[in-house]
Amino acid sequence: MSGQLKIRVAKGAGFCFGVRDAIAKAKETAQEHGKVYMLGDIVHNERVVAELEQDNIKVVDSLDQARDAPVLFRAHGTVPELWKKANEKDLTIVDATCPLVHEIHDEIRKLHEEGRKLLIIGDHGHDEVIAIQAQVPDTTVIATIEEAKQVPRIKKAGLVSQSTQMIENVQEILGILSMKIFDLRFVNTVCFPTRRNQDEIKSIAPISDVMIIIGSQTSANTKRLLEASLRLNKNSYMVETAEEVDPEWFKGASSVGVSAGASSPDDLIEEVVEQLKHINVKMEV
Numbered sequence: 685m686s687g688q689l690k691i692r693v694a695k696g697a698g699f700c701f702g703v704r705d706a707i708a709k710a711k712e713t714a715q716e717h718g719k720v721y722m723l724g725d726i727v728h729n730e731r732v733v734a735e736l737e738q739d740n741i742k743v744v745d746s747l748d749q750a751r752d753a754p755v756l757f758r759a760h761g762t763v764p765e766l767w768k769k770a771n772e773k774d775l776t777i778v779d780a781t782c783p784l785v786h787e788i789h790d791e792i793r794k795l796h797e798e799g800r801k802l803l804i805i806g807d808h809g810h811d812e813v814i815a816i817q818a819q820v821p822d823t824t825v826i827a828t829i830e831e832a833k834q835v836p837r838i839k840k841a842g843l844v845s846q847s848t849q850m851i852e853n854v855q856e857i858l859g860i861l862s863m864k865i866f867d868l869r870f871v872n873t874v875c876f877p878t879r880r881n882q883d884e885i886k887s888i889a890p891i892s893d894v895m896i897i898i899g900s901q902t903s904a905n906t907k908r909l910l911e912a913s914l915r916l917n918k919n920s921y922m923v924e925t926a927e928e929v930d931p932e933w934f935k936g937a938s939s940v941g942v943s944a945g946a947s948s949p950d951d952l953i954e955e956v957v958e959q960l961k962h963i964n965v966k967m968e969v
């Protein structure tokens with residue numbers, strides 16, 4: 685006897701509110717002014733960027749290419765230098781920085797005012813981390829437990845995190861640093877949509893036969909969700925499109941859990957779920 689897979693979709697899968705709001709602002713601005721420019725992709729998802737391009741939301745490399753329409757500063761924050769340059773050039777700035785990213789900037793500035801050595805748990809070279817670093821002088825970015833072990837003893841330090849870090853990574857790094865730093869003030873800046881997404885994986889992955897994580901290969905956040913899922917369910921796979929779902933993965937399976945990185949649009953999640961509905965699995969009688 686064959687039947688359909690039981691499909692569990694994480695409620696927080698896909699775009700976080702910060703990305704949703706940034707896309708809405710970009711669309712509104714493009715409608716009002718004919719077009720809008722962005723320095724880099726609004727999310728790490730080629731399909732979303734291509735669709736936005738059709739709505740006259742243009743990606744440019746420098747402010748010099750953005751003379752005849754407003755420039756939108758993206759959800760994950762922009763370095764103060766670019767704010768200054770855009771103001772000097774008299775460009776119209778649309779600030780789509782997520783309020784939770786603004787909060788991280790405020791927190792690291794407060795830690796700086798307290799005279800602390802500044803530490804950031806995050807990915808080296810990620811745009812959000814670069815913008816956090818640029819709020820204050822002299823920061824150290826710690827991406828891994830090994831890097832945390834290399835940090836020397838410090839008298840007084842402040843620690844924040846990139847918004848999309850894995851909670852476990854943050855906890856382990858914090859544990860190591862707290863043994864080396866006499867006066868450490870940690871502000872937990874992993875954002876709540878990220879925490880919810882990670883929590884949902886933890887509840888769905890152990891009770892599903894297969895896990896599908898939707899997102900782009902270029903999205904660090906999606907890769908992290910896959911890692912979290914793999915820890916709890918070795919039958920976890922990442923797909924960029926519905927076509928990549930392989931029926932072979934579902935041999936002997938009766939259930940599948942679905943989550944998606946913060947850069948995956950709703951219609952892509954729906955397409956993958958639709959594809960999963962068409963997979964026939966053998967049912968025990």
Ligand code: SF4
Nearest residue numbers: 700702782784847875
């Ligand atoms: S991941 Fe979190 S901090 Fe970043 S844009 Fe989304 S809601 Fe904001």
